[in-house]
Amino acid sequence: MSAELxxxxxxxxLVMAIAQGILPLVGAAxxxxxxxxxAAPTVIGQFVFISMAFACLMYAYVVSDxxxxxxxxxSHSDKPLLYKFTAVWGxxxxxxxxxxxxxxxYGLAVAAFGRNLPPALKARALSIQGLISVGFLLFSIGxxxxxxxxxxxxxxxxxxxxxxQDPGLAFHPPLLYFGYVGLSMPFSFAIAALxxxxxxxxxxxxxxxxxxxxxxxxxxxxTLGSWWAYYELGWGGFWFxxxxxxxxxxxxxxxTALLHSAxxxxxxxxxxxxxxxxxxxxxxxxxxxxxLVRSGVxxxxxxxxxxxxxxxxxxxxxxxxxxxxLALYAWRAPSLKAGGTFKPISREGALLFNNLLLxxxxxxxxxxxLYPIVLDAIxxxxxSVGPPFYEKTFVPLMAPLLLVAAAGPMxxxxxxxxxxxxxxxxxxxxxxxxxxxxxxxxxxxxxxxxIGLGIAAWLFTGAAVEFAxxxxxxxxxxxxxxxxxxxxxxxxxGTTLAHMGMAVLVVGSVAGTAWRTETIAxxxxxDQAELAGYTVILNTIGESKGPNYTAQIAEMRxxxxxxxxxxxxxEKRFYPVQGTQTTEAAIRTxxxxxxxxxxxxxxxxxxxxxxxxxxxxxxPWIWIGASMLVLGGGFSLSDRRLRVxxxxxxRVAKTQAVSASESSNA
Amino acid sequence: xxxxxxxxxxxxxxxxxxxxxxxxxxxxxxENLVFFFSPTELQGKALNPDQRIRxxxxxxxxxxxxxxxxxxxxxRVTDLTTAQTVNYKGLLxxxxxxGQGVVAEGKMRTDGVFEAEEVLAKHxxxxxxxxxxxxxxxSGQWKGQIEAGQ
Numbered sequence: 001m002s003a004e005l006x007x008x009x010x011x012x013x014l015v016m017a018i019a020q021g022i023l024p025l026v027g028a029a030x031x032x033x034x035x036x037x038x039a040a041p042t043v044i045g046q047f048v049f050i051s052m053a054f055a056c057l058m059y060a061y062v063v064s065d066x067x068x069x070x071x072x073x074x075s076h077s078d079k080p081l082l083y084k085f086t087a088v089w090g091x092x093x094x095x096x097x098x099x100x101x102x103x104x105x106y107g108l109a110v111a112a113f114g115r116n117l118p119p120a121l122k123a124r125a126l127s128i129q130g131l132i133s134v135g136f137l138l139f140s141i142g143x144x145x146x147x148x149x150x151x152x153x154x155x156x157x158x159x160x161x162x163x164x165q166d167p168g169l170a171f172h173p174p175l176l177y178f179g180y181v182g183l184s185m186p187f188s189f190a191i192a193a194l195x196x197x198x199x200x201x202x203x204x205x206x207x208x209x210x211x212x213x214x215x216x217x218x219x220x221x222x223t224l225g226s227w228w229a230y231y232e233l234g235w236g237g238f239w240f241x242x243x244x245x246x247x248x249x250x251x252x253x254x255x256t257a258l259l260h261s262a263x264x265x266x267x268x269x270x271x272x273x274x275x276x277x278x279x280x281x282x283x284x285x286x287x288x289x290x291x292l293v294r295s296g297v298x299x300x301x302x303x304x305x306x307x308x309x310x311x312x313x314x315x316x317x318x319x320x321x322x323x324x325x326l327a328l329y330a331w332r333a334p335s336l337k338a339g340g341t342f343k344p345i346s347r348e349g350a351l352l353f354n355n356l357l358l359x360x361x362x363x364x365x366x367x368x369x370l371y372p373i374v375l376d377a378i379x380x381x382x383x384s385v386g387p388p389f390y391e392k393t394f395v396p397l398m399a400p401l402l403l404v405a406a407a408g409p410m411x412x413x414x415x416x417x418x419x420x421x422x423x424x425x426x427x428x429x430x431x432x433x434x435x436x437x438x439x440x441x442x443x444x445x446x447x448x449x450x451i452g453l454g455i456a457a458w459l460f461t462g463a464a465v466e467f468a469x470x471x472x473x474x475x476x477x478x479x480x481x482x483x484x485x486x487x488x489x490x491x492x493x494g495t496t497l498a499h500m501g502m503a504v505l506v507v508g509s510v511a512g513t514a515w516r517t518e519t520i521a522x523x524x525x526x527d528q529a530e531l532a533g534y535t536v537i538l539n540t541i542g543e544s545k546g547p548n549y550t551a552q553i554a555e556m557r558x559x560x561x562x563x564x565x566x567x568x569x570x571e572k573r574f575y576p577v578q579g580t581q582t583t584e585a586a587i588r589t590x591x592x593x594x595x596x597x598x599x600x601x602x603x604x605x606x607x608x609x610x611x612x613x614x615x616x617x618x619x620p621w622i623w624i625g626a627s628m629l630v631l632g633g634g635f636s637l638s639d640r641r642l643r644v645x646x647x648x649x650x651r652v653a654k655t656q657a658v659s660a661s662e663s664s665n666a
Numbered sequence: 667x668x669x670x671x672x673x674x675x676x677x678x679x680x681x682x683x684x685x686x687x688x689x690x691x692x693x694x695x696x697e698n699l700v701f702f703f704s705p706t707e708l709q710g711k712a713l714n715p716d717q718r719i720r721x722x723x724x725x726x727x728x729x730x731x732x733x734x735x736x737x738x739x740x741x742r743v744t745d746l747t748t749a750q751t752v753n754y755k756g757l758l759x760x761x762x763x764x765g766q767g768v769v770a771e772g773k774m775r776t777d778g779v780f781e782a783e784e785v786l787a788k789h790x791x792x793x794x795x796x797x798x799x800x801x802x803x804x805s806g807q808w809k810g811q812i813e814a815g816q
Contacts, residue, residue: 234760344675352676360683367691382702382800384720386771392694397687520756522736581760600757603736610737610757 003068003147006056010147013049013100014137016042020107020130024123028195036123040111043126046133047104054101057146058088067153070094070146076159076577078548086169087160092294092310093146095173100136102174102181103129106210110185117206124192125185132184135317143310159577162549168228176221176248180286182214183251186258187283190276191325194332199276204266207279209637211262215255216633222248223626234583234598236518236614238622239509241387246369247289250362254282257358260351268348268413269339273329274355276336280329284322285362291318292369343415350408357401364393402455402506405499406462410469427465432458443515452510460503467496494636501628508621515617520600524608532615534595535559539567541609549573551584554609556597558588570611572599593617700771704801705743705750713774721750721780722769722798730764743768743780745801754782761787767798 020042027035057070061084066072074091075084083090089098107129114122140146186207193199225248230238239245258278264271291314342348368385375381406428410421436454440447468474470492471484521529523538530536539555556568571584588595593615600610702720703711713719726749729742739758742749752770762768762785770782 234757353679356680356683360687363684364687364691371695382720384700384702384771386698386700389694389698392698393687393690396690397683520737583760598757600737603732605732605734606736608736612757 002056002059002065003149006053006060007141007145007147009049009052009056010097010137010141010145013046013053013104014134014141016046016049017130017133017137020046021127021134022130023127024130025127028120028123028127031120033119036119039123039126039130042130043104043107043111046130047108050097050101050104053147054088054097057094057097058085060147061085061088064157065153066155066157067149067151068146069148069150072150072154072157074160075157076548077156078577079159079165080547082167082170083160083165087164089173090160090164090169093140093144095177096136096140096144097146098174099177099181100133100140102177103133103136103184106182106185107133114206118202121189121192121196121203121206124195125188128188128191129184132188132321135321139310139313139317143313156577159548159575162573162575162578162580162582163232165548165575165582166228166232168224168232172221172224172228174221175217175224179214179216179218179221179255180248180251180289182210182217183255183279183283183286185210185214186262186279187325190279191328193276193336194325194328197332197335199265199272199336201266201269204262204272204275207275208259208262208266211255211258211279212633212637215252215259216630216637218248218252218255219626219633220630222252223623223630227623230619231585231587232582234585234612236516236585236596236598236612236616238512238616238619241368241385241390243369244293246365247292250365250369251282251286251289253358253362253365254278254285257355257362258282260354260358264348264351265339268342270342270348271352271355272339273333273336276333277329278355278359280322280325281359284318284325287314287318287321291315340414342413345411345418346416347408347411347413349416350404350411353404354401354408357397361394361397361401364397365390368393399451399455402459402502405502406459406466409463409466409495409499424465424469425462428458428462431461446514449510449514452514453507456503456506456510459506460500463496463499463503467492489639491636491639494632494634494639496632497635498629498632501625501632503625504621504628505625508618508623508625511618512616512622516614518612518614520610520612522603522606522608523611524606527608529611529613531613532593532595533560534565534615535562536597536611536613538609538611544571546573548577549575552599552602552609554597554599554611556586558595566595568595568597570597570599572601589620591620594619702769704745704804705748706745706801706804708750708774709748715773715776718771718773718783720769720771721752722767723750723801724798725762725764725766725768727764743770745804750780751778752780752782752785754785756785758785759787763787769798 020039023035023042024039027033027038059065060068060071061075062081064071064075064077064084066075070091070093074087074094079087087094089095107126110117110122110126110129117125189203189207189210193203222245225245226238229240230236258275261271261275261278265275291311294310294314340348368389372383372385375383407421407425410416410424411418432454435457436447436450439450439453443449470488471481473481476484517532519529519531521527523529525538525540528535528537535558537557537559539557541552541554544551544553551571551573553569553571556570557564558566558568566588568586568588570586573582573584574580575582583598585596585598587597596614596616598612598614600612602609700718700720702722705721705723708721721743723743723745726742726744729740729749731740732738733740737757738753738755740751740753741764742751744750752772753775754770754772766787769786770780771784771786772780772782775781
């Protein structure tokens with residue numbers, strides 16, 4: 001019964017979405033307040049119905065209703081309860097429901113927090129959201145209905161892919177979707193602005209928090225995915241330049257660019273049509289990512305069931321949305337009035353440089369991502385583009401970006417005194433040179449990693465100096481510095497924290513890629529292996545039983561200089577329902593490195609077990625750096641100026657109204 | 667600076683950045699494109715021993731053997747017409763099975779054995795890597811494995 005109810009709710013949500021997509025748009029064009037006012041109730045209705053559908057699907061999973069095909073294919077009655085919940089979005093059909101649900105949450109947020117938006121802009125933006133929702137609901141109902149029944153119902157289900165039976169699944173996809181879908185907000189606002197032919201600082205102030213929210217979610221989602229792959233796949237790596245990783249990375253790069261250009265649009269009323277273009281590209285890339293992952297054109301860790309009908313639908317939708325909005329842009333953008341001018345050396349100039357490099361960097365990823373697909377389509381040749389390609393194209397482009405990121409916040413708006421900035425960066429110059437020299441002296445070898453770490457030191461120092469200058473640390477009495485600190489806008493904390501986080505993340509990824517060491521051995525109890533100055537001794541191999549799997553667990557002693565550092569317990573799990581194994585790596589994290597042990601298959605000949613050891617220097621810094629990015633975003637988001645920007649405008653409107661009535665009285 | 671000049675500067679800098687990126691891409695493509703071959707296509711192909719390639723197909727039933735060190739594997743990858751011997755030192759992925767699809771990346775040795783540096787098995791065992799499915803279709807041995815899998 002719950003499946004039929006869910007199906008019905010989805011169809012009702014579609015009806016609501018159609019109303020939301022058309023009526024307020026018409027209302028805004030005809031200046032009909034009643035039609036525009038329909039946006040809010042349709043948004044709420046849509047949210048209620050999709051929530052209902054989502055709840056129905058969840059219920060079917062929790063009670064293991066195997067007459068629902070989706071549940072039978074992805075669940076099993078023995079599966080732990082947590083994974084019964086998370087399995088809802090661990091498959092293609094269910095994850096689409098999560099997708100449209102998140103879309104409706106964003107719509108609800110606009111309806112709730114958007115009281116101060118100009119009514120026409122709000123109505124149009126919500127309508128565009130409604131149209132996007134129509135597209136995805138039609139996709140869900142038409143090609144990937146999660147409520148399809150199975151007759152006769154099987155006794156038990158197929159179980160969820162054991163790799164997905166991990167707490168990571170509870171957070172990684174929802175966060176990623178919050179990011180992907182969140183980019184629909186700047187997109188909807190951009191389209192609404194193009195229709196109105198007007199972009200002003202208030203528009204940018206509205207777009208920025210939504211961009212920030214989705215950027216934070218995307219950052220957290222990508223990081224969690226990377227972390228999950230790191231500990232679950234047993235390969236010891238954190239980023240593989242896998243096509244699906246890239247599919248999420250491209251919108252992230254665009255969102256990062258958008259975040260910075262919206263700043264210029266808001267503060268200086270410049271780069272407006274560029275910002276609109278970025279908003280369109282960011283969302284188009286997030287649609288492209290969806291297409292790539294779900295159409296089966298990629299060979300990857302993630303590809304869901306490949307079904308040509310689904311691929312064709314999303315491709316069509318992508319062409320319609322991307323092409324349509326770009327056409328609208330080409331038609332309307334010239335009517336956007338250009339705003340403030342600036343010199344090349346200025347904060348605007350630095351932010352523009354940032355945008356340029358992010359967009360070009362994104363283009364290199366785009367080429368590496370799509371070239372194999374295009375080549376295959378043209379002449380059937382099969383190629384793949386791996387990490388070396390990206391390390392030679394994307395990575396060098398990011399070096400100047402990170403260099404300028406340290407200087408940017410020090411530059412004044414409009415025209416900057418660059419000798420002064422160079423002087424303020426002298427400490428950063430010292431850090432850059434010292435780290436490069438030190439690393440090169442210690443490790444020798446290729447100069448690349450040394451430069452990478454040097455740039456990270458430069459960025460970190462630059463961000464720290466900029467922050468210290470703001471509060472006049474050590475140059476004014478401590479009391480004054482503290483007062484200044486308390487008076488700083490939160491977004492200043494956000495910028496500093498995010499830039500520092502970026503530096504930390506660069507250290508982690510550069511060092512973790514360059515200096516990773518690994519060894520493979522077959523070990524019997526009592527055997528030992530050496531890696532990176534550590535000795536690993538296999539104590540015992542034992543068996544254990546989980547709720548829906550059996551496991552082999554090894555106890556390993558990790559020693560350094562004959563002293564016990566840790567006991568580690570890597571596992572190999574066997575899930576009988578799907579007949580698959582998973583690797584549960586044991587990871588010992590210290591401030592400067594991860595020691596990582598993964599078990600392989602037993603070796604019958606020697607009675608031992610295959611063991612893979614990795615020493616991953618600085619990898620924990622990646623997670624720390626990414627957390628700082630998200631935290632920095634959070635600080636900026638909580639800035640008063642962002643939150644109360646719109647009410648300030650209303651106050652102005654009121655005073656105008658008052659003065660108008662006064663003048664009419666006079 | 668006039669608006670017109672500003673725009674010109676923007677365009678010039680943008681073009682320069684794109685130009686640099688294009689240069690990087692072209693030079694990286696030169697060395698870093700990894701081509702995929704099926705065992706049949708591999709036959710009689712003169713490959714530079716330094717060239718990284720990918721091969722794929724099914725792991726031939728009964729072909730998997732392990733050397734005495736316990737971590738060096740030898741197996742044959744087949745598209746059901748031709749089979750190619752692969753040597754791999756490392757731990758095989760969790761989803762590696764005889765009879766299942768596999769993709770190996772590495773270099774062709776002069777003795778005709780493929781030295782794999784990476785072995786990829788699909789994460790979801792219902793699905794075969796696309797390249798493998800296409801290779802099987804090409805060799806005329808396609809029996810709808812994927813459809814059967816689903």
